[in-house]
Amino acid sequence: MLRGKAFKFGDDISTDLIVPGRLAHLRSNLPELAKHVLEDADPKFASKVKPGDFVVAGKNFGLGSSREHAPLVIKMAGVSAVLAKSAARIFFRNAINQGLPVLICDTDKISDGDELEVDLGAGVIKDLTNGAVLTSGRIPEVMLRILESGGLIPYVQRYGDIKL
Amino acid sequence: MGSTLAEKILSRNSGSAVRAGDIAVVPVDLAFVQDTTGPLTVRQFQASGLKRLANPKRTVLFLDHAAPSPRSEHSNDHLLMRRFAEEQGCLIFDVGDGVCHQIVAERLANPGEVIVGADSHSVTAGALGAFATGMGSTDVAIAMGLGKTWLRVPETMRILTTGKFPTGVFVKDLILHLIGKIGADGATYKSLEFGGDVVDGMGMPDRLTIANMAVEAGAKVGLFPSDRITESFLKKHGRGDKYIPLQPDQGATCETTIEVDVSKLEPTVSRPHTVDNVALARELKGTKIQQVFIGTCTNGRIEDLEVAAAILKGKERNSRTRLLIAPASRQVYLDAIEKGYIQTLVKAGALILPPGCAACLGLHQGILADGESCLSTANRNFKGRMGNTQSFIYLASPATAAASALAGEIVDPREVM
Numbered sequence: 001m002l003r004g005k006a007f008k009f010g011d012d013i014s015t016d017l018i019v020p021g022r023l024a025h026l027r028s029n030l031p032e033l034a035k036h037v038l039e040d041a042d043p044k045f046a047s048k049v050k051p052g053d054f055v056v057a058g059k060n061f062g063l064g065s066s067r068e069h070a071p072l073v074i075k076m077a078g079v080s081a082v083l084a085k086s087a088a089r090i091f092f093r094n095a096i097n098q099g100l101p102v103l104i105c106d107t108d109k110i111s112d113g114d115e116l117e118v119d120l121g122a123g124v125i126k127d128l129t130n131g132a133v134l135t136s137g138r139i140p141e142v143m144l145r146i147l148e149s150g151g152l153i154p155y156v157q158r159y160g161d162i163k164l
Numbered sequence: 165m166g167s168t169l170a171e172k173i174l175s176r177n178s179g180s181a182v183r184a185g186d187i188a189v190v191p192v193d194l195a196f197v198q199d200t201t202g203p204l205t206v207r208q209f210q211a212s213g214l215k216r217l218a219n220p221k222r223t224v225l226f227l228d229h230a231a232p233s234p235r236s237e238h239s240n241d242h243l244l245m246r247r248f249a250e251e252q253g254c255l256i257f258d259v260g261d262g263v264c265h266q267i268v269a270e271r272l273a274n275p276g277e278v279i280v281g282a283d284s285h286s287v288t289a290g291a292l293g294a295f296a297t298g299m300g301s302t303d304v305a306i307a308m309g310l311g312k313t314w315l316r317v318p319e320t321m322r323i324l325t326t327g328k329f330p331t332g333v334f335v336k337d338l339i340l341h342l343i344g345k346i347g348a349d350g351a352t353y354k355s356l357e358f359g360g361d362v363v364d365g366m367g368m369p370d371r372l373t374i375a376n377m378a379v380e381a382g383a384k385v386g387l388f389p390s391d392r393i394t395e396s397f398l399k400k401h402g403r404g405d406k407y408i409p410l411q412p413d414q415g416a417t418c419e420t421t422i423e424v425d426v427s428k429l430e431p432t433v434s435r436p437h438t439v440d441n442v443a444l445a446r447e448l449k450g451t452k453i454q455q456v457f458i459g460t461c462t463n464g465r466i467e468d469l470e471v472a473a474a475i476l477k478g479k480e481r482n483s484r485t486r487l488l489i490a491p492a493s494r495q496v497y498l499d500a501i502e503k504g505y506i507q508t509l510v511k512a513g514a515l516i517l518p519p520g521c522a523a524c525l526g527l528h529q530g531i532l533a534d535g536e537s538c539l540s541t542a543n544r545n546f547k548g549r550m551g552n553t554q555s556f557i558y559l560a561s562p563a564t565a566a567a568s569a570l571a572g573e574i575v576d577p578r579e580v581m
Contacts (some may be wrong), residue, residue, distance in 0.1 A: 021525040022551045066300050156306055
């Protein structure tokens with residue numbers, strides 16, 4: 001069970017807003033890059049977020065570039081899961097590969113600052129502030145195993161292959 | 165039951181008949197990374213415990229995004245990649261060779277193949293009838309090591325094109341119009357499959373421009389049939405033996421079909437800060453532009469420079485509008501010199517940047533000032549994309565870009581053609 005505070009973002013948060021190209025020189029210096037996570041969407045996010053908190057967004061979260069550094073720095077900031085109405089395909093897959101869960105649900109019911117409790121296995125999100133209960137769809141079995149392994153690298157280390 | 169192009173290619177490669185929604189493990193025919201995603205790929209490959217590349221001759225590293233390197237951090241990333249290429253014996257295209265997607269099209273991609281690239285615009289090679297898709301660094305690292313990947317077979321959204329392009333209207337206008345219509349997430353997870361009369365007669369450069377932008381509607385792939393045009397392109401580039409014909413079946417199941425009559429299109433522009441925020445060029449007349457950028461994997465080919473040179477010939481750019489031009493590859497650059505386009509463009513006041521991604525993604529070579537606007541032939545206009553969140557990016561065809569460089573503001577290119 002995950003528990004933390006919701007940090008609310010709008011629709012179409014691109015990977016440029018999560019880790020901009022102007023900071024591409026920091027991609028081999030991840031601790032430094034992580035200090036700028038989501039900076040261009042909310043300059044204060046990195047200083048406010050605490051381990052266990054959630055990024056909660058509207059539709060098409062993570063659109064744009066294939067840069068895996070986007071979910072990577074979100075995870076490094078301590079975020080336990082991303083909740084969004086929908087997520088861009090590459091971001092979604094990258095997040096799972098980094099062991100960062102992405103739950104697709106009706107995030108309109110969640111307000112900035114709400115306390116959330118998330119049961120990953122059941123895909124159930126409880127908003128403890130307003131009492132709303134949301135559910136998210138299932139992800140393919142192979143993704144579930146990657147997520148359970150902690151990401152694609154630990155998965156390959158464990159299984160030595162891609163198994164369906 | 166017939167198959168879509170995506171189902172055909174993935175069935176062929178996975179060795180079993182797959183349908184939309186199935187998950188398949190497929191051998192990877194070509195895997196590549198570029199210099200902003202590649203360093204993480206190298207580190208993840210090393211962390212995975214996989215020692216050698218499954219197929220070094222079909223694994224490619226490109227140094228194109230920071231090219232040449234504007235700072236020591238990028239230089240060190242380049243060094244890491246050059247060393248990895250040497251150790252593993254894989255292919256590397258260095259600074260100045262050009263944008264990865266252009267080189268993949270010119271030299272590497274073949275119809276029927278599965279191609280994964282650690283760059284979202286890897287969809288470009290769908291123009292050649294390859295199932296080409298963008299992934300992250302780790303997925304590509306594992307594909308490079310195991311020689312395979314897993315894929316969900318996408319549902320298909322078929323785009324049926326009819327009519328004839330009016331003068332001054334190009335395929336860039338078609339794809340911007342389409343994205344405006346279906347939205348920046350209108351094709352998320354799907355295969356966009358292009359067909360119809362217009363596609364049947366469409367040259368490879370135009371197909372590349374359209375496939376390149378499939379991801380801007382969220383698509384996993386942007387697929388074109390492999391036909392006589394594909395065959396002649398492959399022959400021209402010395403690999404005619406790689407040609408196989410590929411067409412979707414008549415009875416293929418498409419989730420949706422969208423018809424576009426190109427005769428009705430007009431020069432189209434994406435406004436800040438999303439690609440689907442489209443308007444007609446004539447509706448934006450009077451919008452001042454401080455920089456015009458012609459290039460990238462979307463529109464940096466010889467045909468694009470030809471259009472720009474024809475409009476700019478014997479004229480000069482507006483004194484308040486900088487004009488940056490980056491050929492997509494060294495080959496494009498050489499062709500443009502030989503055909504005299506470079507001379508024409510430089511005389512018109514253009515600055516020629518090295519073959520590569522150049523100003524597209526805000527690393528170097530043309531970062532905008534606060535409040536400035538750029539009209540670009542690239543594929544993305546997100547806030548901050550060109551290095552400054554306080555600037556504005558408009559996307560258009562090379563014709564609209566060239567005409568606007570003359571006017572100093574957005575204009576419909578038909579005014580000067």
